[in-house]
Amino acid sequence: MSSDPPGNVLFVVMDTVRADHLTPYGYDRPTTPGLADFAAEATVFEEAVAPAPWTLPVHASLFTGLYPSQHGADQENPYLEGATTLAETLSAAGYDTACYSSNAWITPYTHLTDGFDDQDNFFEVMPGDLLSGPLARAWKTMNDNDRLRTLADKLVSLGNVAHEYFAGGEGADSKTPAVIDRTQEFVADSEDWFAFINLMDAHLPYHPPDEFAEELAPGVDSTAVCQNSKEYNSGARDIDDDEWADIRGLYDAEIAHIDAQLTRLFDWLKAEGEWEDTMVVVCADHGELHGEHDLYGHEFCLYDPLVNVPLMVKHPALDADRRTDTVELVDLYHTVLDALAVDGGEPAAPNETAVARDPTRSLLSADYRAFDGVADPDPGQRAAPGGDYGFVEYSRPVVELKQLEEKASAAGIDLPEDSRFYSRMRAARRPDAKYVRIDRIPDEAYRLDDDPGETTNLADDDAAEATNPTADDDAVRDTEAALTDFETHVGGAWTGAADTDVTDDAVADMDEEAQERLRDLGYLE
Numbered sequence: 001m002s003s004d005p006p007g008n009v010l011f012v013v014m015d016t017v018r019a020d021h022l023t024p025y026g027y028d029r030p031t032t033p034g035l036a037d038f039a040a041e042a043t044v045f046e047e048a049v050a051p052a053p054w055t056l057p058v059h060a061s062l063f064t065g066l067y068p069s070q071h072g073a074d075q076e077n078p079y080l081e082g083a084t085t086l087a088e089t090l091s092a093a094g095y096d097t098a099c100y101s102s103n104a105w106i107t108p109y110t111h112l113t114d115g116f117d118d119q120d121n122f123f124e125v126m127p128g129d130l131l132s133g134p135l136a137r138a139w140k141t142m143n144d145n146d147r148l149r150t151l152a153d154k155l156v157s158l159g160n161v162a163h164e165y166f167a168g169g170e171g172a173d174s175k176t177p178a179v180i181d182r183t184q185e186f187v188a189d190s191e192d193w194f195a196f197i198n199l200m201d202a203h204l205p206y207h208p209p210d211e212f213a214e215e216l217a218p219g220v221d222s223t224a225v226c227q228n229s230k231e232y233n234s235g236a237r238d239i240d241d242d243e244w245a246d247i248r249g250l251y252d253a254e255i256a257h258i259d260a261q262l263t264r265l266f267d268w269l270k271a272e273g274e275w276e277d278t279m280v281v282v283c284a285d286h287g288e289l290h291g292e293h294d295l296y297g298h299e300f301c302l303y304d305p306l307v308n309v310p311l312m313v314k315h316p317a318l319d320a321d322r323r324t325d326t327v328e329l330v331d332l333y334h335t336v337l338d339a340l341a342v343d344g345g346e347p348a349a350p351n352e353t354a355v356a357r358d359p360t361r362s363l364l365s366a367d368y369r370a371f372d373g374v375a376d377p378d379p380g381q382r383a384a385p386g387g388d389y390g391f392v393e394y395s396r397p398v399v400e401l402k403q404l405e406e407k408a409s410a411a412g413i414d415l416p417e418d419s420r421f422y423s424r425m426r427a428a429r430r431p432d433a434k435y436v437r438i439d440r441i442p443d444e445a446y447r448l449d450d451d452p453g454e455t456t457n458l459a460d461d462d463a464a465e466a467t468n469p470t471a472d473d474d475a476v477r478d479t480e481a482a483l484t485d486f487e488t489h490v491g492g493a494w495t496g497a498a499d500t501d502v503t504d505d506a507v508a509d510m511d512e513e514a515q516e517r518l519r520d521l522g523y524l525e
Helices: 033-039 055-064 086-092 134-144 146-156 158-167 176-188 210-216 229-233 241-271 331-339 379-383 398-410 461-467 474-489 512-520
Strands: 008-014 043-049 096-101 118-120 193-199 278-283 308-314 390-394 425-430 433-438 444-447
Touching: 008 055, 008 241, 008 331, 033 241, 033 278, 033 308, 043 390, 055 086, 055 331, 086 096, 086 193, 086 331, 096 176, 176 193, 176 241, 193 241, 210 241, 229 398, 241 278, 278 331, 379 390, 379 474, 425 474, 433 474, 444 474
Parallel strands: 008 193, 008 278, 096 118, 096 193
Antiparallel strands: 043 308, 278 308, 390 425, 425 433, 433 444
């Protein structure tokens, strides 16, 4: 690390933004000129791996340094519990901390905001300041009740559904300008600080501001295209090439709006004399599929557009350069601790897991990913002592499954139980190869160097031989072996398929008004 390191950290997550739609990653449309300028003074990582393909487990990993199966936060348990967060550690060390977001998963009721001195999720239906204290405790009691558990899972995601409701159509307002304004206010009032922001514009539905739509999606009516991924994934709705082009144009326009707002924040930090004293991290939590592999959104798979995410970091210890070595987003927890010279590892409450700073997981360290010398390695370090693999975990998305089933049922479609929709998945990935273990359908494996679109599944030996008859695929074999080791160290492979039933008996106990509210929001027919 630098002998005179920055005293502040700005951590930006561009929710649902895929790398190949950004100018610094070679995109041929002008979506992110501001990030292109930022990349000129940052390190651009081309092989960053997200620990999961959706928001809640990824952010829980960012805030704890733990893999998803270690921290346990997913749709079947929508709470981060038993782990001390990065914000708790930094607040205890004397840093001012803040979290601003319009993502309904990043709120007090999921405990992702634990430890932040200030937080706001800019959400109209269930504001963050109401989801704390007695109401948060009541919410947890509901979740811990076996009969109400599935209903609690559903209600946790009402935020994102309501985001779609309020963000849709004419008059839709992005919360990103308010997030940026609030971040500026926080920085202006702070000394040493850690600011975390999540920008939701590129998450469905896409209703970009007019100035960006006119440039990148001219003539596209955002209310006329498919904005519900479950309609397409269930088979209830088809999308032709022209409509996909319109959808991607709207998506690009949303990304351009994020870029403009980030540029406004960066310019302000420079004008206020904060830029040189601030480490800046810009990444995505996951990406998005727009018809690739016949899927829409970010559920039901671990393909690279979802899990090979953009990551750019500005810090004096890092060269303004591009890197092609494996990086895991889990490593950013340790990188922030390292940047602020905080050791961590002290539980905020009795019996909590608190991960101490590990130089082999800090991007700022000369020992980065030299895992073979770690005294008490975590599952990823044990499985990949050379540091060349990233690991991804995906538990069943029960809320999305409920919506998917309802869309299929309305269209008279039966979803097969042995399908990717009901599957849990784990993957090991290195720059040239990926292996995905799936519990209901055949495994998938790809040579990413020869087949970046992941079109030829090499998990079947016969397929591998047909594709490359002159040699066994050592890269695929080694990647599967690394995944097997990882599974062993996180408690075993997900080999037993989970129940397919995603309905709940608790709905029958609700009054008619509550049932009608769920019906309005798409959870009941």
